[in-house]
Amino acid sequence: xxxxxxxxxxGGVSVKDVESSKFIKAYAEHLKRGDKFKEPSWVDIVKTxxxxxxxxxxxxxxxxxxxxxxxRLYIRPFTGVGGFxxxxxxxxxxxxxxxxxxxxxxxxxxxxxxxxxxIGIVKKTKKGTRKVTSLGRKEMDxxxxxxxxxxxxxxxxxxxxxxxxxEIIEETKExxxxxxxxxxxxxxx
Numbered sequence: 001x002x003x004x005x006x007x008x009x010x011g012g013v014s015v016k017d018v019e020s021s022k023f024i025k026a027y028a029e030h031l032k033r034g035d036k037f038k039e040p041s042w043v044d045i046v047k048t049x050x051x052x053x054x055x056x057x058x059x060x061x062x063x064x065x066x067x068x069x070x071x072r073l074y075i076r077p078f079t080g081v082g083g084f085x086x087x088x089x090x091x092x093x094x095x096x097x098x099x100x101x102x103x104x105x106x107x108x109x110x111x112x113x114x115x116x117x118x119i120g121i122v123k124k125t126k127k128g129t130r131k132v133t134s135l136g137r138k139e140m141d142x143x144x145x146x147x148x149x150x151x152x153x154x155x156x157x158x159x160x161x162x163x164x165x166x167e168i169i170e171e172t173k174e175x176x177x178x179x180x181x182x183x184x185x186x187x188x189x
Contacts, residue, residue, distance in 0.1 A: 015074050018144045019151075026147055027067035027140070028060060036119050037066065040111060049104040051092040066112045070132065073122060074140055077131035084109035 015023055031037045039062040046055055048065075058064070065088075072087065073079055088104030113130055116122035121136035132140070 013141065013145045013148045015071060015140050015144045018147045020071065022147050022151070023144060024064060024067045024071060026143055027070065028063040030143060031063045031066055032060060037063075037115055039063070046108070047105065048108060049088065049090060050102040051090045062108075062112075065108060066116075069109055069112050070116065070121065070136070070140065073130060073132050074137065078125060078127070078129040080129040081106050081110045081113065083129075 043062045044055060047053070048056060048061075069084060072084070085103040085106050088109070089102060090104070091099045092102045093099040113122055116136070117124060117130075121133060121139065122130045123133050124130055
């Protein structure tokens, strides 16, 4: 019964139904706007793995990585920090020597998972792995539904209503500009 109410509430759309890049971008913005999830002070100087020379150029990389980790947990629960180290690993190609496989940083996913645990989106299992809680699933499904609605083609009636609203907005902008010009002329005289 709970499953049916969830489908009814969120329109039957889950994170799996939405394109991954759009979801990660939207959820990263959601985390950035909220006040519960904070990026650590070391985020601008840390490398994301042994194979990297510098920290990422994007200022929001921590939020993007957090959204990516949470999406991975949603799709494949019971993943631990070691699994995320493997997911974000890379080959290390050093000049003439043969390339070697190096795991990603463990501090980054660990700190992200700890923050999600404090918020209540992720919980730790008995084996030490993590999984998304029902609260986290609801939040993620709501964002996925919003993305799904934004990407769906609009009906003709909705398009007409949007056009009418845009015309009204433009008219009000024009009248406000005219009023401002009239006030300036009055002030000058």
